[in-house]
Amino acid sequence: MKKKLNIGIIGYGFMGRTHSNAYRRVVNFFDVPYEPVLQVICGLEADKAKAFADQWGYKSHTTDWRKVIEDKTIDVVDICVPNNVHAEIAIAAAKAGKVIVCEKPLALNGAQGKEMVDAVEKAGVANLVSFNYRRVPAVTLAKQLIDEGRLGKIFHYRANFLQDWTISAKVPQGGMATWRLDVKAAGSGVTGDLLAHCIDTAMWHNGPITTVCAMTETFIKERMNVDTGKVEPVGIDDACMFLCRFENGSLGNFESTRYARGHKALYTFEINGEHASIGWDLHDLHRLNYFDHRDESIVRGWRSIHVTDADMPYMGKWWVPGLQIGYEHSFVHQTADFLENLAKGKPTSPTFREALATQYVCDAVLASAKNQKWETVKKR
Ligand code: SOE
Numbered sequence: 244m245k246k247k248l249n250i251g252i253i254g255y256g257f258m259g260r261t262h263s264n265a266y267r268r269v270v271n272f273f274d275v276p277y278e279p280v281l282q283v284i285c286g287l288e289a290d291k292a293k294a295f296a297d298q299w300g301y302k303s304h305t306t307d308w309r310k311v312i313e314d315k316t317i318d319v320v321d322i323c324v325p326n327n328v329h330a331e332i333a334i335a336a337a338k339a340g341k342v343i344v345c346e347k348p349l350a351l352n353g354a355q356g357k358e359m360v361d362a363v364e365k366a367g368v369a370n371l372v373s374f375n376y377r378r379v380p381a382v383t384l385a386k387q388l389i390d391e392g393r394l395g396k397i398f399h400y401r402a403n404f405l406q407d408w409t410i411s412a413k414v415p416q417g418g419m420a421t422w423r424l425d426v427k428a429a430g431s432g433v434t435g436d437l438l439a440h441c442i443d444t445a446m447w448h449n450g451p452i453t454t455v456c457a458m459t460e461t462f463i464k465e466r467m468n469v470d471t472g473k474v475e476p477v478g479i480d481d482a483c484m485f486l487c488r489f490e491n492g493s494l495g496n497f498e499s500t501r502y503a504r505g506h507k508a509l510y511t512f513e514i515n516g517e518h519a520s521i522g523w524d525l526h527d528l529h530r531l532n533y534f535d536h537r538d539e540s541i542v543r544g545w546r547s548i549h550v551t552d553a554d555m556p557y558m559g560k561w562w563v564p565g566l567q568i569g570y571e572h573s574f575v576h577q578t579a580d581f582l583e584n585l586a587k588g589k590p591t592s593p594t595f596r597e598a599l600a601t602q603y604v605c606d607a608v609l610a611s612a613k614n615q616k617w618e619t620v621k622k623r
Contacts, residue, residue, distance in 0.1 A: 245270070248277040248582070251311035253332060254323030255286035255295040256419065258346045262321050262373070263299045265574035272560045273579035276586035279319075285311050287419070308332055312339045322346060325428040326435065330355045333370075333595075337362040342369045342585065348439040348605065349598040351430030353621060356602040360595045371581050371591050372598035374443040376510065378576035380568070381531040382444060383556035384548070385514070385521050389448055393535070394516025400449050400489065401496040402512040404437035405503035409463070409481065416477060418469030425468065426478030433499040434459070434483045434605050440510065441497055443593060443601045448514065450491045452604050454619050457485035459612035462502055485608050529567035 250266055252259050266279035284301040285308050286292040292304035308324075311317055312335050320336040321344040322329055330350050336343050343363060349372050350356035363370040376382055388394065408414070409424060416424035423429050423436055446452060459480035468475045482500035489495060503509070510525035522532035522545075531548045538544075551567050553559035557576045561568050577591075584591040593601070603621040611618040 245276060245278040247280050248318045248585075249280050249282040249316050250319045250321060251283045251285065251314065251317040252281075252321045252323055253285045253308045253311060254346075255284055255292060256323065258323035258373070259284065259286070259295070260299075261375070261571060261574045262323055262344070262578075263301075264571055265578040267299070268571075268575050269578045269582065272575065273582075275579055275582040277582045279578070279582070282317060283311055283314065309335070312336050312341065318342055319344060325422045326351055326430050327428045330359050333359045334362040337366040337368050337370075340366060340368060343595075344371045344373060344581070345595070345598075346373050347443070347598065348372075348430070348435045349595060349602050351435075353599065353602045353606045356595070356599045360599050363595050369581075369585050369590070370595045371577070372593050372595060373574070373577060374440060374593050374598070374601075375573040375577055376440050376444055376525070377447055377593070378557070378573045378580070379525075379528050379570075380556045380558055380572075380576075381523055381529060381548075381550040383576075384531055384550055385523060386448055387556065388519075388521060388533070389514070389516075393519050394514065394521065395518040397449055397489075397491060397493045397514060397516045399494055399496070399515040400445050400512070402441035402445055403497070403509065404433070404441055404499040405506035405509040406433075406437070406501045407504045407506055409501040410504065412463050412466065415467040415469045416475070416479075417471070421469065424466060424477065424479055425470070429479060431605065431609055432459075432461070432479030432481055432483070433501060434480055434608050437499040437501075437510075438483060438485075438497055438608070439601055439605055441499070441512065442604045443598070444512065445489075445495060445497075446600060446604070447592070448512075449489050449493060449495075451489065451600065452487045452495060452620055453490050454617050455485050455487040455604065455607045455611050456617045457483060457608040457611040459483045459609070480609070480612070483608065483612065485611065487604075528570065 281301045296304040320341040484498045487495040513522040519535040581591045607618040607620045
């Protein structure tokens with residue numbers, strides 16, 4: 244019999260669903276040491292929380308996150324609410340000795356993120372920030388190939404995260420569906436929401452980013468705020484581009500926008516090394532593109548690796564070679580790794596402290612865009 248681990252998720256939106264699905268599925272496919280039990284779902288509206296509880300099999304629901312923290316039977320507090328509430332909940336959960344999972348980005352900014360890191364480290368509780376794309380098998384395979392030295396010295400890392408859902412001026416800010424456009428709830432726009440993913444993966448693949456030079460734009464200056472009912476200035480960055488230097492001497496080039504008509508969630512990266520290059524595209528997430536200059540010239544070229552074989556990261560746990568998996572599985576993998584490490588008393592990456600490094604890059608990017616100069620990224 245596996246030890247039961249009682250889960251309380253705060254937030255029943257998009258991320259509440261991805262995390263609930265992961266806790267439910269993980270035991271079916273991975274030999275994890277715990278059986279997660281969906282104990283309580285917490286959300287703003289009681290009827291929606293109840294409907295969510297019924298649909299996902301939660302034992303109970305509440306509209307008060309403090310009740311989740313105070314509940315002695317809850318082992319894991321999983322934070323899936325807008326960014327401005329992460330810190331308060333995480334710090335209270337740490338004081339109550341809970342294991343904590345928090346959606347990305349860690350916080351509104353580095354200063355707040357640092358308070359969260361201090362809280363979890365003081366309490367000595369296990370913690371994880373959900374940068375799920377690391378655990379798409381092709382992205383994990385890219386990390387493996389880099390660590391094996393196949394690329395040799397790395398020269399370039401470039402990443403994009405392109406969307407198009409805010410082009411209409413009629414899209415409001417604030418509220419349940421569009422809080423990402425309200426700077427008070429989100430902290431920033433594409434920098435914290437989308438580039439944070441690219442930065443997390445990039446530093447995992449290629450080490451720390453040291454300096455940045457950025458440019459941001461807010462194309463639509465005013466939007467109706469659903470919370471206040473008034474047309475208010477837009478405080479987020481709609482688009483952001485930045486150049487950077489990595490500690491290992493390589494150069495980075497990052498771009499994100501919600502104004503790239505035709506692109507819904509086009510997260511791509513390419514890494515160029517001395518011997519080989521790697522490319523990946525979220526719209527084709529089970530493939531890893533690989534070019535190796537050491538191949539015999541008459542067959543040398545970009546190959547498209549179908550990441551479905553059993554010896555590729557995580558894939559041995561799913562179907563048979565050739566059958567691919569998708570977006571939601573990255574959360575299942577994250578949960579599997581987290582539960583395995585939890586039983587061994589080992590941290591799972593990215594911890595709050597590792598996510599703070601990403602937050603500091605985001606801070607430097609926004610400062611650079613504001614000050615129109617290169618900025619040095621704060622060290623931990
Ligand atoms: C924004 O549209 C968003 O949902 C992000 O918040 C997620 O982190 C990203 O994975 C997909 O896009």
